[in-house]
Amino acid sequence: MGHHSCCSKQKVKRGLWSPxxxxxxxxxISTYGHGCWSSVPKLAGLQRCGKSCRLRWINYLRxxxxxxxxxxxxxxxxxxxxxxxxxxxxxIAKHLPGRTDNEVKNFxxxxxxxxxxxxxxxxxxxxxxxxxxxxxxxxQDHLLHVSQNPxxxxxxxxxxxxxxxxxxxTNLIVAAAAQHDQVTLQSxxxxxxxxxxxxxxxxxxxxxPLGAFTxxxxxxxxxxxxxxxxxxxxxxxxxxxHHQVDVFKQEPHDRGxxxxxxxxxxGTNIEPGSVVVNDYGDKSDHIYPPTTVLTMPKLxxxxxxxxxxxxxxxxxxPLLCLGNGIIHYQDPLNMQLRNDYNWLMSTMPPSxxxxxxxxxxxxxxxxxxxxxxxxxxxxxxxxxxxxxxxxLK
DNA sequence: AATTTGACCAACCGCTGGGTT
DNA sequence: AAACCCAGCGGTTGGTCAAAT
Numbered sequence: 001m002g003h004h005s006c007c008s009k010q011k012v013k014r015g016l017w018s019p020x021x022x023x024x025x026x027x028x029i030s031t032y033g034h035g036c037w038s039s040v041p042k043l044a045g046l047q048r049c050g051k052s053c054r055l056r057w058i059n060y061l062r063x064x065x066x067x068x069x070x071x072x073x074x075x076x077x078x079x080x081x082x083x084x085x086x087x088x089x090x091x092i093a094k095h096l097p098g099r100t101d102n103e104v105k106n107f108x109x110x111x112x113x114x115x116x117x118x119x120x121x122x123x124x125x126x127x128x129x130x131x132x133x134x135x136x137x138x139x140q141d142h143l144l145h146v147s148q149n150p151x152x153x154x155x156x157x158x159x160x161x162x163x164x165x166x167x168x169x170t171n172l173i174v175a176a177a178a179q180h181d182q183v184t185l186q187s188x189x190x191x192x193x194x195x196x197x198x199x200x201x202x203x204x205x206x207x208x209p210l211g212a213f214t215x216x217x218x219x220x221x222x223x224x225x226x227x228x229x230x231x232x233x234x235x236x237x238x239x240x241x242h243h244q245v246d247v248f249k250q251e252p253h254d255r256g257x258x259x260x261x262x263x264x265x266x267g268t269n270i271e272p273g274s275v276v277v278n279d280y281g282d283k284s285d286h287i288y289p290p291t292t293v294l295t296m297p298k299l300x301x302x303x304x305x306x307x308x309x310x311x312x313x314x315x316x317x318p319l320l321c322l323g324n325g326i327i328h329y330q331d332p333l334n335m336q337l338r339n340d341y342n343w344l345m346s347t348m349p350p351s352x353x354x355x356x357x358x359x360x361x362x363x364x365x366x367x368x369x370x371x372x373x374x375x376x377x378x379x380x381x382x383x384x385x386x387x388x389x390x391x392l393k
Numbered sequence: 394a395a396t397t398t399g400a401c402c403a404a405c406c407g408c409t410g411g412g413t414t
Numbered sequence: 415a416a417a418c419c420c421a422g423c424g425g426t427t428g429g430t431c432a433a434a435t
Contacts, residue, residue, distance in 0.1 A: 016403070016429080038420070054421075055404065090423060101423070106402050109425095 013047045017056055021046055025053055026061055059102045066098025070107050078104060079112060 013021075028044035034057065038050035046053060070078070074096055081092045089101035089108075096104060 014405080036420075051406095051421090052404075058422095059403070087424070102403080105424075110401055 012041075012049045012052070014052070017060075021048070022056070022061060025057060029057060029061075059100045064098060065100065070099075070111075074099070075107075075112065078108060082108065082112075 017025075024044050024046055025040075028040065032043070034040055034054070036050075037054040040046070040050050040053045041048045044053070048056075077095060078092060081095055085091050087105075089105040093099050093101040093104045
């Protein structure tokens with residue numbers, strides 16, 4: 001339990017910071033910047049260790065900090081991000097402008113965690129009810145709201161009002177979530193195609209706990225939940241990155257025109273986050289058509305799209321892909337998505353005919369569509385093919 | 394009015410990973 | 415390659431304050 005090496009040599013003050021100390025630190029950093037933190041206390045005339053100065057600045061004195069309690073929207077975002085990222089507070093805080101990791105962590109431990117425990121305790125008394133989505137404990141939530149009653153019916157009128165057009169309904173992205181995630185899919189026994197338990201398992205195993213996949217509209221009516229009536233305020237979406245790959249080959253596919261496939265696809269084990277789209281323009285060369293993978297970067301990785309002659313390098317934050325949960329594609333790509341979904345499903349073993357019980361179903365996170373779609377076109381010709389992704393992490 | 398309890402949160406501690414020597 | 419330094423991160427602690435008893 002010793003002090004840091006930077007603090008051991010000299011007498012350093014500990015505990016709460018006085019206003020005078022704050023002022024010294026603010027004056028110094030706003031004039032000179034912090035530079036090397038270990039030299040800050042001496043130069044600023046403070047009897048603190050550099051680490052303490054750094055923490056004080058980052059967590060309290062920084063001018064861009066947002067003070068005050070968390071909004072409902074921030075709380076919702078934290079819950080959503082935590083369900084994906086776990087206790088990676090710094091990663092979570094990056095998505096909350098003006099909030100620090102410490103603040104988010106404290107808020108989680110003091111407020112949200114308790115509500116979640118309460119909701120699970122409630123669930124133990126209602127064995128037949130799936131646990132409520134944590135977002136449901138914030139009734140004013142702007143994001144997807146799943147009520148205590150897990151029944152969620154997305155009818156066409158509702159989809160119309162939420163998504164702007166029925167066409168976009170087809171682009172619901174279901175992100176297979178970790179075991180503890182909250183939304184349960186349930187069969188209502190109605191007719192029509194739906195995702196079976198087995199298919200969902202397949203999705204889950206193929207795309208991993210953090211994967212994403214695009215569903216057709218005809219899969220949707222068997223999902224039950226309810227949406228909050230308020231306005232949706234989605235995050236800004238990044239551009240989608242395209243890759244030409246042949247998913248049936250282990251090796252990157254070379255179309256003979258210098259376009260190489262991505263390592264993100266191998267066989268049918270698409271990497272988590274990949275959205276598969278058939279490219280029917282190249283059927284003749286192969287038994288199976290090569291496939292364009294719109295590569296959604298894996299969570300927790302930063303991905304860079306190298307610069308081209310017409311565009312600068314682009315850094316993509318994968319959380320903005322999945323946290324927002326939806327990507328829109330221009331028609332006729334939607335048709336390709338539908339076709340490809342059918343194709344992918346046809347590669348999977350036949351589903352069980354019996355309806356799974358809710359407890360047998362994998363848990364899935366379902367995100368509403370962005371009402372202000374960001375369209376990203378496929379490259380219209382081969383010459384615009386982007387360079388391979390570079391994983392920064 | 395005094396004491397206890399619990400919530401909140403600023404600050405600390407140890408660890409890790411990256412960079413430099 | 416090893417040692418060292420530093421920044422950053424997540425877990426934990428302890429002080430403060432308000433509500434409850």
